[in-house]
Amino acid sequence: MMLSIIRVERRPRRSSYHCDMPHEGVELDEHERDHLLREIERLNGQMEEAVLAALLQYLTKMSLTIPQLRVLMLLVTSEKGASGRDLAATFGVSMASMSTMLDRLASQGVAARTLDPDDHRVRRVHATPLGVSVVRRLLVARPFRSDILTRLRVEDLRALEQGFRAVSEQIALMEDTE
Secondary structure (H helix, E strand, O other): OOOOOOOOOOOOOOOOOOOOOOOHHHHHHHHHHHHHHHHHHHHHHHHHHHHHHHHHHHHHHOOOOHHHHHHHHHHHHOOOOEEHHHHHHHHOOOHHHHHHHHHHHHHOOOEEEEEOOOOOOOEEEEEOHHHHHHHHHHHHOOOOOHHHHOOOOHHHHHHHHHHHHHHHHHHHHHHHHO
């Protein structure tokens, strides 16, 4: 699970002008840009530490192992569930090991087995509402929760929204080129 909120990569600075005389405004913009990047990296590190602490606190209270949590997260993201055989293949374990893990998830109420509507020989495993809430709780252990955001001033929310929009656009551009 990746906990990084925003990872800022430094790129070599390129001049945006092509003349021999430096432009004072450009140098100041580059200086401010470098300062902002360092500050964002520092603040992001602080937020990651806070998120990690909250996540670890929640994980220690759960009775799920990391392999069980991985299976549960896959089930939460699967609309039609998965068969035990598919899960065993996905995680590279024996069918017996996966069956035991699914029994434990079911006994904790986070997963349930149902008959496959298309093939009654197959049992599909789905996350229960409790299982979904467990995974959501892990994802809520982040700094941009609504209870934190509602405390911000409107101008800070605008700036944050603008920043998220810019980062999202860059991520979309990166995905388009990959």
